[in-house]
Amino acid sequence: MGEKIFGGSNVNEKSILIVDDDKFSRTILKNILSGAGYKIYESQDGDEALKLYRLILPDMIILDVVMPGLSGFDLLRILRDEEENQLVPVILLTSSDDFEEKIHGLELGADAYITKPFNEKELLAQVKNLFQRIEHNRMANPLTGLRGNIDIKYEIRRRIKSGSLYAVLYIDLDNFKAYNDYYGFSRGDKIIKQTSRILKDALFKFGNTNDFLGHIGGDDFIIITTPDRVECICNYIINNFDEDIKRYYDDEDVANGYIEVINRRGEIQRFPFVSISIAVVTNENRKFENELQISAVAAEIKRKLKSMEGSKYLKDRRKS
Structure with a gap:
């Protein structure tokens, strides 16, 4: 390859x-x-x-x-x-x-x-x-060593200008704030690092030579690839993330299947394990003029993903 x-x-x-x-x-x-x-x-x-x-x-x-x-x-x-x-x-x-x-x-x-x-x-x-x-x-993020927002914008603009088919994958973690509140930021950083490794592996195994991987910040990442690679990349990320995530929980919490965190109202709230969501936007059925339009569509997909449990990906299939 x-x-x-x-x-x-x-x-x-x-x-x-x-x-x-x-x-x-x-x-x-x-x-x-x-x-x-x-x-x-x-x-x-x-x-x-x-x-x-x-x-x-x-x-x-x-x-x-x-x-x-x-x-x-x-x-x-x-x-x-x-x-x-x-x-x-x-x-x-x-x-x-x-x-x-x-x-x-x-x-x-x-x-x-x-x-x-x-x-x-x-x-x-x-x-x-x-x-x-x-x-x-340009290795902007000190935690993962991945490209930051300036390069992300630049790469999306490049793909739009090229006129070729592209797919933008917006990746973030669910229940991650609760994990940080419960275990602390140091252990949360380990999940971020492991997530970046899984994303790199996914592109190495199933991506194109010139695919792009960036770190927007926090638990938000981005992959730019081609539509034909989306399914394999997303399935690999989800399967490997779900397989690895339990290693970052204490045995007692793994046995329970959740953690209990006190919310802002002082109430005890149960949170399932951290999961991963992937919103996929492509130019197969619609044309985008800039990265803000792509981001707006991704935000709509993310809202739908947040209403669903577990790790998952959802691709926008609407036409202009």
Whole structure:
């Protein structure tokens, strides 16, 4: 099945947008980077580049500073003003060795500078190191090491723009607050970690190479895959979660089949074991314009799931 990297890409899947009004410079960059396995897009000015960027959502931008119309600095400022673009690595190209210019670019949010004429080995090293550093920094959740909300939004936007079929799985735990109140956050964290391991295993066994796994926060996770993989992934998650969860309860509570927690009104309330719910939204029967529309449909499905007992998944099958 080959190596899988969830929420990331190997070098052959990385795309780079080169923005430079000098055709000769673009050609050199394209030959070097495509030869190293990167997918290359080109633009000759800032205005065209902005439109192209929003269409293809590249993994990196190599951006010339001096261009007619929208300059490299102008384009960088526009991109960094949008939250979902803040983690996209940007390398600035310049023919000048002006220190103040470099400081200005870095203050605007550039990640690195390359001075023309550039060395091939230096260029490839800069690109590789920057990708590695960004990948490391994007490990937003300290508990699970999974991607956070900025990357989640970015990935959903990428899938919507691609026009291909996708399925978004919103995953959360039921009765988890009661578990934390009863056993404490330290033991609750162990369930969160185990849940992330089960999700990783599910994608490794049944997912696609470029599937995405993210941690929204708390006990909420997200998987982005394709509709044909949904059933196998969901069944694996549910079966393995239900099989593992009893290990996180004391023997007496396992024997009882529940825990007793005092609620806000001072009453003793019984809670069954923590279970897992999966709301599935796809674009098979309806078209979505943005991640907020997908999230709204998922919220409706979640409300239905909360009225059902035990671990389960529910897929939205309605048409637009």
